[in-house]
Amino acid sequence: MSDQSKRKRPLVADKRYPSKGKAAAKKPAKKPAPKKPVAKRKAAPKRAKRGGITGLFSAMFRWIFRLIWKVTWRITAVVVLVLSLAVGYFYTTLPPLEALLDGRARGSVTMQDRYGDVFAWRGDQFGGVVTADSVSRHLKNAVIATEDKRFYRHFGISPRGIASAVRINLSEGRGPLQGHGGSTITQQVAKLLCLGEPFDPNAGLTEKEYESACRRTSLQRKAKEALFSMAMEVKYSKNDILSIYLNRAYMGGGAFGAEAAAQRFFGKPAAAVSAAEGAMLAGLLTAPTTLSPTNNLDRSQSRAATVIRLMREQGYLTEAEAAQAQANPAELSEAAEAKAGGYFADWVMSTGPEFFTRNTTEDVIIKTTLDQRMQSAAEEGLKWVFENKVRKGSKAQAAIIVMSADGAVRAMVGGRKTKVAGAFNRATQALRQTGSAFKPFVYAAALDLGYSPNDLIDDSPYCMTIPGSGEWCPKNYTKRFEGMVTMTQALKDSLNVPAVKISESVGRDLVSQVASQFGIQSDLAAGPALALGASESTLIEMAGAYAGILNGGSSVTPYGLVELRLQGDEEPLMGTGGGIGERVIQESAARQLVYMMEKVISEGSGQRGQFGGRQLAGKTGTTSAAKDAWFIGFSADYVAGVWMGYDDNTPLSGVTGGGLPTDIWREVMSRVHEGLPLKDLPMSTPAPLSDFSDEGQDGQNTGNGGGSGTVIDQILNEIFGSSGSGSSAPNPEGGDR
Structure with missing residues (x-):
């Protein structure tokens, strides 16, 4: 058996589809259409891999960048979320616009x-x-131009403004948050609102400390301020924020x-x-x-x-x-x-x-009772005298009061600088010795007891022994004695001895009582120098007391408030805080005293006060060593008082009450009375001198006794044992012309 017979047949796939015949089998095969040539794509050039150290650093940089990016956007997202929550929180705390x-x-x-x-x-x-729309466009534009020129373009804070402020602060040697703040109007509103933290009186901070805490510039505070500002930008419109600013600033x-x-x-x-x-x-x-x-x-x-x-x-x-x-x-x-x-x-x-x-x-x-015309008159009169009659550079001060007879204060000057507020007011706050300006209260007490302006007093050397102080002998400003004078002449010429004698005759307690009831609230001197103005008082008290003489002898409380009410209410909460009070002396005594004081200006030490042919009455006053000079007087319409002196009690040089203070009084009152008709003073002319037989059985004069000076001396003899010794002891109180 040959090897060929043993060979296996070749593996041939079975025909899956049977042939359709020979004709079909013989049919020539169809040629495929020729393919169009396809353009070949150029292959992308391969990036050359860097090797060595350069490649390593490049790879590391890319990795770090990707890492930073991943971390940054996550952190940014968290920050934005937190900021949104914080802004949202502040948003919920913001009240309606009207409440701000x-x-x-x-x-x-x-x-x-x-x-x-x-x-x-x-x-x-x-x-x-x-609102931002109701104010003048000039005011609105001025605020934006000055405070925040990018107001309508930012979201509550201005990074550019903050950076600029930090740069300026550092360049000027300060900390980054000290000095310039770079604040927008919105941020300023946030500060005005104290970042939504209302003042709490029970928190242990005063209002001033609270405001100071609101304006501190710590980093934490600035961060909170920025959040609050952004919340406002969300809650309110730009004009709303500007309106808050225009109302609260x-x-x-x-x-x-x-x-x-x-x-x-x-x-x-x-x-x-x-x-x-x-x-x-x-x-x-x-x-x-x-x-x-x-x-x-x-x-x-x-x-x-x-x-x-x-x-x-x-x-x-x-x-x-x-x-x-x-x-x-x-x-x-x-x-x-x-x-x-x-x-x-x-x-x-x-x-x-x-x-x-x-x-x-x-x-x-x-x-109030203020009369702005009279206020201007007082300021102008004071200015005129100091510019024309006082040496340049003088530091002497002056004060003026003008009031009606019922105590309504019409004008007040508390010092030479009249355009001030919150300053020491010499018209109401300065307690100064009154000098002879006090004497009318001595004569008021005597007239109320029945003395007459024509009663005679012996102006001759007179001394008293004061327990614990020794002998005291008052003297006149002129260093002369006038002999027998009437009470009117004694007041007219501001004689000291007669004033002391009358005070001792009627009793110091009565003189003090009359002065106090007329409105002299300060402690009055207890000794005989009371009659010469050794006591201190304020100008407003003295002017108010003289107003009581003008109005017929009733006390006066000076006042400036007429009516107080709340805005929007029609009915007042309270009314006048002063005015005429109880009677101090009889009207007849007050009218006689006005007669005596009229002679001071028409014939006596205050003659420089005359103006316009008006009937005027008043009294001069100068204290020991001329530390204070006064003139207080009145017309039938108004009372005015003037004080002049130094704040430190330096003596005035060549100034008495009858000098510069009277000049100021005249300049003020002549301006006050411009356009006012002439009116007579409410005064009574006393009966003419009569003989000694008219005096009363009690040794007091009944009003017509011309010899009452003798009676006064007799009373003093009974009290002190002597009416005068001619001693030359100094007069610490002084008189004035």
Whole structure:
């Protein structure tokens, strides 16, 4: 068997489809269509792998970058989430817009004069709610140009502004958060709101400490401020935020908000301020107290000029408008020029109820007795005398009171600097010896007992022995003695010996009682020098006491408050705080005393007080060593008092009550009486001198006894044993002309 027979058949696949015949089998096969050549793609060049150290660092950099990216976006997402939650939290704590517009902790006091015109403000004044759309466009634009020129483009904080502030602080040698803050208007509003932390009186902090804590600039505080600001940007519109700022910002002079500031400084609403006025108000936001126009108008105008330049640079003003504003800087209204009412307003605030004046939480309206025309007369009269009759450089001070016979104070000057507030008021606070200005109360006591202005007194050397002090011998200012004189002449020429004799005759206690009942509240001297004004008093007390003489002998309480009510109420809470009180001396005695005091001006030591042909009465006064000089007098219409001296009790050089104080009195009263008709004083001419037989059985004169001087000497002889010794002991009280 051959090997071929043993070979296996080749593996051939079975025909799966049977043939369809021979014809089909013989049919030639179809040629395939020729394929179009396909353009071969160029293979991308393979990036050459860097080897060695360069490749290693490249790989490491790519790995670090991918790692940082993964970590950064995750951290960013977490930070954004946390910020969103924090902003959302502050958002939920923000109150409605209306609750944020009045941010004062105290109320305000608005003072009106006797005719109802506003002349002064005190406390935290709030003029009313304004909006960013209701104020003058000049004010709105000035605030944005000065405080935050990108206000409408940021989201509450300005990274560019913060970076710039940090750079400036570091360049000036301060810490990054000290000095410039780079705060937006929104951030400033956040500070004004104290980041939503209301003042709690029970927290152990004063209001000042609370405000200081609100404005501290720690890193934690700035972060919270930024979150609070962004929350406000979400809660309120841009104009809402600007409205809060315009209502809550302190603008100096006690004014909170644009409306109060516009009314206080310019006497007009915030909607009507000009470009120059708007620039001045916006300029105050940087340093409201320092730049306040009532403190330094020139400095305030200089700052306003800078604001106008910024407004021009930012397109808020045309070249012509800016030039006009620069050429016509803002000026204060008359009320603002008076700087919150000066001494008179201070006095009214101090005499009113504390819970409605100094510490009020309400807005209060007080109608007062002030007459602004008379106030100007007092200030102008004082200024004229010091400019024309006082040596330049003199530090002497003066004070003036003008009042009606019922005690209504019409004008008050407490010192030579009249445009002040909160200053020492020499008209109401300075206790000074009164000198011979006290003598009318001695004669008032005598006249009320029945003495006559024509009664005779012996003006001759007279001494008394004072227990513990030795012999005391009063002298006249002229160093001369006039002999027998009437009471009228003794007062007219301000003689000391007769005043002491009358005081001793009627009794010092009675003299003290009469003076006290007329309104001299200070402790009165106990010795015989009482008659010569050794006691101290204030000018307002003395003027009030003289008003009692003018009105017929009734006591007077000087007052400035007529009516107090809450803003918006029609009915007052309280009325007049003074006026005419009980009778002190008989009207007939008061009329005789007016007659005697009229001779002081028409014939005696106060002749320099005459003006306009009017009947005038008064009394001069000069104290020991001329430390104080007074003149107090009255017409039929008004009482005026003038004091002059040094605060440190330095003696006046060549000044007596009949000199410069009388000049000031004349200049003031002549201005006060401009346009007023002439009126006669309420005085009675005494009966003519009669003989000694008319005196009463008790040794007191009944009003017609010309020899009562002899009786006075007899009474003094009985009391002291001697009427005079001719001793030359010095007179510590002095007299005056």
